Amino acid sequence: xxxxxxxxxxxxxxxxxxxxxxxxxxxxxxxxxxxxxxxxxxxxxxxxxxxxxxxxxxxxxxxxxxxxxxxxxxxxxxxxxxxxxxxxxxxxxxxxxxxxxxxxxxxxxxxxxxxxxxxxxxxxxxxxxxxxxxxxxxxxxxxxxxxxxxxxxxxxxxxxxxxxxxxxxxxxxxxxxxxxxxxxxxxxxxxxxxxxxxxxxxxxxxxxxxxxxxxxxxxxxxxxxxxxxxxxxxxxxxxxxxxxxxxxxxxxxxxxxxxxxxxxxxxxxxxxxxxxxxxxxxxxxxxxxxxxxxxxxxxxxxxxxxxxxxxxxxxxxxxxxxxxxxxxxxxxxxxxxxxxxxxxxxxxxxxxxxxxxxxxxxxxxxxxxxxxxxxxxxxxxxxxxxxxxxxxxxxxxxxxxxxxxxxxxxxxxxxxxxxxxxxxxxxxxxxxxxxxxxxxxxxxxxxxxxxxxxxxxxxxxxxxxxxxxxxxxxxxxxxxxxxxxx
Amino acid sequence: xxxxxxxxxxxxxxxxxxxxxxxxxxxxxxxxxxxxxxxxxxxxxxxxxxxxxxxxxxxxxxxxxxxxxxxxxxxxxxxxxxxxxxxxxxxxxxxxxxxxxxxxxxxxxxxxxxxxxxxxxxxxxxxxxxxxxxxxxxxxxxxxxxxxxxxxxxxxxxxxxxxxxxxxxxxxxxxxxxxxxxxxxxxxxx
Numbered sequence: 240x241x242x243x244x245x246x247x248x249x250x251x252x253x254x255x256x257x258x259x260x261x262x263x264x265x266x267x268x269x270x271x272x273x274x275x276x277x278x279x280x281x282x283x284x285x286x287x288x289x290x291x292x293x294x295x296x297x298x299x300x301x302x303x304x305x306x307x308x309x310x311x312x313x314x315x316x317x318x319x320x321x322x323x324x325x326x327x328x329x330x331x332x333x334x335x336x337x338x339x340x341x342x343x344x345x346x347x348x349x350x351x352x353x354x355x356x357x358x359x360x361x362x363x364x365x366x367x368x369x370x371x372x373x374x375x376x377x378x379x380x381x382x383x384x385x386x387x388x389x390x391x392x393x394x395x396x397x398x399x400x401x402x403x404x405x406x407x408x409x410x411x412x413x414x415x416x417x418x419x420x421x422x423x424x425x426x427x428x429x430x431x432x433x434x435x436x437x438x439x440x441x442x443x444x445x446x447x448x449x450x451x452x453x454x455x456x457x458x459x460x461x462x463x464x465x466x467x468x469x470x471x472x473x474x475x476x477x478x479x480x481x482x483x484x485x486x487x488x489x490x491x492x493x494x495x496x497x498x499x500x501x502x503x504x505x506x507x508x509x510x511x512x513x514x515x516x517x518x519x520x521x522x523x524x525x526x527x528x529x530x531x532x533x534x535x536x537x538x539x540x541x542x543x544x545x546x547x548x549x550x551x552x553x554x555x556x557x558x559x560x561x562x563x564x565x566x567x568x569x570x571x572x573x574x575x576x577x578x579x580x581x582x583x584x585x586x587x588x589x590x591x592x593x594x595x596x597x598x599x600x601x602x603x604x605x606x607x608x609x610x611x612x613x614x615x616x617x618x619x620x621x622x623x624x625x626x627x628x629x630x631x632x633x634x635x636x637x638x639x640x641x642x643x644x645x646x647x648x649x650x651x652x653x654x655x656x657x658x659x660x661x662x663x664x665x666x667x668x669x670x671x672x673x674x675x676x677x678x679x680x681x682x683x684x685x686x687x688x689x690x691x692x693x694x695x696x697x698x699x700x701x702x703x704x705x706x707x708x709x710x711x712x713x714x715x716x717x718x719x720x721x722x723x724x725x
Numbered sequence: 726x727x728x729x730x731x732x733x734x735x736x737x738x739x740x741x742x743x744x745x746x747x748x749x750x751x752x753x754x755x756x757x758x759x760x761x762x763x764x765x766x767x768x769x770x771x772x773x774x775x776x777x778x779x780x781x782x783x784x785x786x787x788x789x790x791x792x793x794x795x796x797x798x799x800x801x802x803x804x805x806x807x808x809x810x811x812x813x814x815x816x817x818x819x820x821x822x823x824x825x826x827x828x829x830x831x832x833x834x835x836x837x838x839x840x841x842x843x844x845x846x847x848x849x850x851x852x853x854x855x856x857x858x859x860x861x862x863x864x865x866x867x868x869x870x871x872x873x874x875x876x877x878x879x880x881x882x883x884x885x886x887x888x889x890x891x892x893x894x895x896x897x898x899x900x901x902x903x904x905x906x907x908x909x910x911x912x913x914x915x
Contacts, residue, residue, distance in 0.1 A: 319842065321837050321838075321840035321841075321842035322837060322842045322843065324836065324837045324838040324840060324842070325836040325837065325843070327838065328834070328836060470867075470870065470871060471867045471870055472864070472867045472868065475863075475867065504870065504875060505870035505871070505875070508866070508867075508870060509870070639843070639844075639871055640836050640837075640843050640845065641836070641843055641844045641845045641847075641871060641872065641873070642873070644834060644836065644845055645873065645901045648901075649901070
């Protein structure tokens with residue numbers, strides 16, 4: 240029936256002969272069974288592209304948590320709901336009749352990579368970066384010192400961080416790092432509590448932050464204003480945050496006005512905004528707002544952490560000792576050099592926001608410890624035919640949705656090309672999930688399907704409605720599984 | 726994409742009779758994105774109480790026309806996709822370029838659904854029509870800063886609303902090259 244329509248209705252004018260040929264060859268090719276490990280943006284965008292351009296690809300997405308979407312659910316700040324709209328696109332992909340979601344399955348524990356290789360033509364590793372870079376300084380493990388990853392997980396309802404119980408009883412918090420995650424945390428710590436009440440922030444975090452005494456947040460970075468990693472939207476939000484006053488030291492920005500005009504546009508606009516906040520004397524409403532603000536936040540440059548200064552009883556953080564740095568070189572690749580000088584700053588809360596890190600998943604999958612990524616070329620894992628990767632585990636843990644989107648498409652293209660050129664041998668059919676199902680059953684593992692997630696979703700939204708929130712996230716994995724299997 | 730062109734042809738037949746999207750119709754597996762966006766129905770988008778954007782209202786015409794008997798409303802636009810293929814489409818005054826792209830099966834993503842929170846709908850506007858567009862609001866400029874391969878004629882597709890003045894406009898989807906950074910830039914560790 241559809242083929243009749245294809246003959247009768249002309250294709251879009253100007254269609255590429257090559258694209259036509261490619262689609263033809265893939266239409267008549269045998270089934271391509273693909274498994275994707277990790278259900279964040281990388282996994283879903285790679286799946287979306289594969290399903291669209293291969294007419295018989297079957298894509299199974301495995302996820303260790305009962306719930307999908309990775310950092311879109313657990314990383315994006317609660318007060319950035321528009322960024323989470325992408326979940327609708329991912330949901331549409333999951334609903335595709337050749338796509339399946341299997342949550343609550345941990346690859347490397349419940350199922351091995353080797354077993355997946357037997358069952359699928361291609362494996363795509365999209366499991367991201369679940370660890371964080373460490374400072375490597377004395378006192379890093381004292382009470383009151385947390386990695387940004389743990390703190391963000393705590394306020395975003397990541398099950399493993401629900402018992403973090405951070406103490407927000409001191410006035411000054413120090414965040415090490417000048418990226419968007421650092422700004423997110425500063426903003427969540429200093430936002431008027433009423434605006435947080437309407438978000439999907441985890442209930443326990445809302446309660447703790449409501450009782451917080453934190454009034455001053457300092458973001459400390461080891462290089463200068465031209466090397467900050469955060470972006471303009473987040474900086475603007477911070478500058479405009481109600482009831483707060485920015486603390487920017489004009490001397491940090493000496494000589495920058497002259498350089499700014501020659502910078503590439505994104506860096507130029509960002510630096511201009513910082514200069515304005517640091518050097519321009521506000522007037523009228525803005526001056527009024529700053530004068531009456533009860534909280535403050537600041538950027539400190541050219542400082543590296545040397546050690547955490549403990550409290551008298553030796554158990555908690557009381558301050559931080561910082562080295563004073565100078566810069567060598569210019570622009571993005573300028574390097575910091577520690578001088579002899581040090582500076583001590585008092586604080587009762589310290590968060591290190593210096594980057595995420597990936598872990599190797601299995602000895603059989605190549606991993607570059609130094610770079611913290613799976614060595615690959617355009618998403619094809621080196622020296623490992625049939626293995627691919629996309630997202631942070633492929634490129635490193637930076638970038639926003641658009642970067643991961645293009646990256647996912649790039650890896651999918653590599654898979655499609657390999658299928659087309661018979662680099663992937665699809666002549667032998669593979670068992671796919673049927674084989675996994677039997678193994679999981681034997682091992683007492685109960686996968687959560689996408690409709691299982693939708694049951695969890697409905698419960699979260701219903702619970703949120705009672706509290707005037709978009710959702711109230713379930714925090715316990717067991718509870719998630721129970722709801723999913725109802 | 727045989728199925729997609731078949732659907733286009735089928736809808737061409739329906740166009741002659743009255744047709745409309747039933748709100749809340751939901752999505753079916755394999756349904757194209759444009760159709761999903763036209764009836765947000767069961768989609769829950771939490772509101773934050775802040776104004777998300779101060780640019781043109783992206784929802785003012787989510788519904789690109791199903792049938793346009795009145796040709797004075799028609800605006801012809803050409804999309805140039807990532808492989809360089811030219812795809813002429815007929816929009817109408819008030820249409821949002823992002824949704825127009827979806828309606829016509831063009832691979833333009835809109836991750837944040839036109840709320841100025843991403844740059845996935847980044848397009849290049851041809852010189853002749855670029856100046857006819859109203860200036861971008863600050864929020865759009867901020868998001869454009871994140872777009873890869875930014876050019877002087879870059880805009881976000883979700884902020885382009887068709888007017889008669891934009892007749893003949895060409896919107897090019899940026900080529901994302903294989904090594905992603907087209908200028909050979911490699912981020913330097915420090």
